[in-house]
Ligand SMILES: Nc1nc2c(c(=O)[nH]1)N[C@H]1C(S)=C(S)[C@@H](COP(=O)(O)OP(=O)(O)OC[C@H]3O[C@@H](n4cnc5c(N)ncnc54)[C@H](O)[C@@H]3O)O[C@H]1N2
């Protein structure tokens with residue numbers, strides 16, 4: 223078929239404008255009202271006021287176990303003048319909830335009466351009228367308003383309705399949402415392992431369906447349809463005549479030549495908004511097909527979720543007569559400078575934790591395709607469109623994605639990543655389910671700087687001093703003058719050369735990097751691994767000249783490994799774990815030390831005590847050994863105490 227014209231965002235709106243247009247168009251849209259059994263109504267929203275049919279209680283009943291009496295018969299009883307009441311006639315035994323016997327109006331608790339000969343009780347205190355009696359209608363009076371309309375029903379609400387004889391309740395029908403994943407490149411998740419380049423596992427459908435469910439709707443998740451005009455047109459037509467109340471298409475809403483959604487919306491309905499000045503989520507599309515709201519969510523997962531929150535979440539609430547929920551926020555300081563595009567409202571995912579009394583927010587990866595930026599996030603920072611960026615240390619408000627008290631149990635780690643840190647995180651959780659380790663991977667040096675700024679509970683670093691062969695101490699001296707810290711060894715780990723499986727080029731060591739038929743992939747300047755390579759070259763008396771690919775820099779161990787696996791490089795330097803993860807060959811070059819840098823100010827924080835307990839535990843050591851490529855024999859050892867100007871202890 224012929225190529226379609228590329229579409230452009232006709233009139234990009236600000237987020238505020240787009241939300242206003244959407245509310246104007248859809249704010250009054252409601253689902254039908256249906257009667258459902260009260261027992262099934264949890265979480266549903268009342269469509270009309272609910273009134274009580276019966277009073278509760280509907281008889282005068284005993285509120286305590288004891289004896290029903292007529293209060294006036296007990297007057298005058300006291301410690302000095304105990305009073306006897308004849309059992310059966312003046313005092314009738316009752317249990318809590320029993321109806322009050324004819325002629326009685328008070329209950330004396332069993333512990334305040336003494337039985338005498340099985341024929342009478344003796345009391346030492348008078349009862350007052352209606353003492354320990356639940357009177358008719360004490361709780362609910364028939365005809366009284368029990369619950370207002372547009373109220374989300376909670377467990378206690380169901381109880382009150384049932385008690386008051388309301389067995390059916392009128393509620394707004396749950397909005398049914400047609401979710402149509404589109405894309406020729408999409409393959410079902412069960413075939414994830416066989417996906418070829420260009421094929422993407424379909425998962426947005428499940429994410430959107432779950433969000434719909436969380437917000438009181440019923441997802442109608444469809445099979446994927448191809449990105450061609452006819453198939454999409456057909457899908458939207460089917461949605462329009464289906465019982466669905468809302469139509470959601472994902473994706474194909476941006477400017478690609480296969481992004482037909484705009485044309486379809488124009489053909490079958492009305493376009494309200496195309497393009498919103500928000501990021502992620504810019505290519506969102508809003509409109510109407512027949513009388514149904516239509517939303518085109520962007521394809522990138524984070525974009526889809528952000529656009530869901532701004533447009534579909536409020537809609538699902540309006541449709542049930544509810545207001546859009548507000549989100550809890552906290553005040554924090556930004557841990558790292560964040561530039562932002564003017565004219566775009568930006569949503570930045572952050573980790574959050576309390577370090578030395580201040581709540582610190584550290585930005586995670588910003589890419590709209592990085593779904594783990596949301597799984598790992600503790601909060602969401604919104605940078606308004608008129609702001610060009612936020613400076614490090616500036617106070618900000620952050621929307622919470624976890625509970626506020628959970629933040630008090632969060633350890634913030636910044637620095638270089640290592641797989642044993644993941645083991646640490648999982649062992650901490652095992653010890654106490656509330657403990658949480660949030661990490662931001664910005665390299666070893668970035669970690670030291672974060673410690674200097676008081677933004678991390680600890681950093682992870684593996685910085686070699688080429689002059690002494692020692693790790694981290696020299697860098698602490700240079701970057702942490704005035705900041706007392708302790709260095710704790712986490713592990714020693716193998717660094718080496720990675721090659722394709724079977725090592726087809728027969729690479730045996732550093733010397734082979736200079737061969738003409740070997741293409742190398744390097745790590746970025748300043749990274750621990752790069753420093754190590756340069757050190758090894760110097761020890762071998764070689765300069766890097768002559769290594770093909772020395773200038774080609776990647777930022778992580780795994781990125782190096784991926785290049786070797788795909789064949790774009792023959793060899794790279796990384797830790798053993800990266801080779802093991804992708805089934806590559808590994809030629810050990812040396813062992814390096816990976817240490818935790820813990821500020822003295824955090825040393826006595828109970829969370830860090832837990833952390834050190836974990837590092838010292840046999841289970842942790844076992845799991846680290848099982849990873850391969852690690853030597854945990856010094857794990858947990860304090861290898862240096864820095865008082866801000868000098869080392870107080872040397873290696874122990
Ligand atoms: N030239 C331009 N290109 C792009 C622009 C732009 O303005 N000009 N906008 C970018 C932005 S911002 C976003 S966001 C994306 C979204 O584009 P679409 O909504 O058209 O989505 P696709 O291109 O079809 O897909 C993007 C990406 O997401 C994956 N995807 C799609 N559906 C699913 C699914 N159900 N499950 C998992 N992953 C899915 C898809 O395979 C793509 O990788 O466009 C930029 N481009």
Ligand code: MOO
Nearest residue numbers: 502503504525590
């Ligand atoms: O706006 Mo897109 O949604 O950044 O990735």
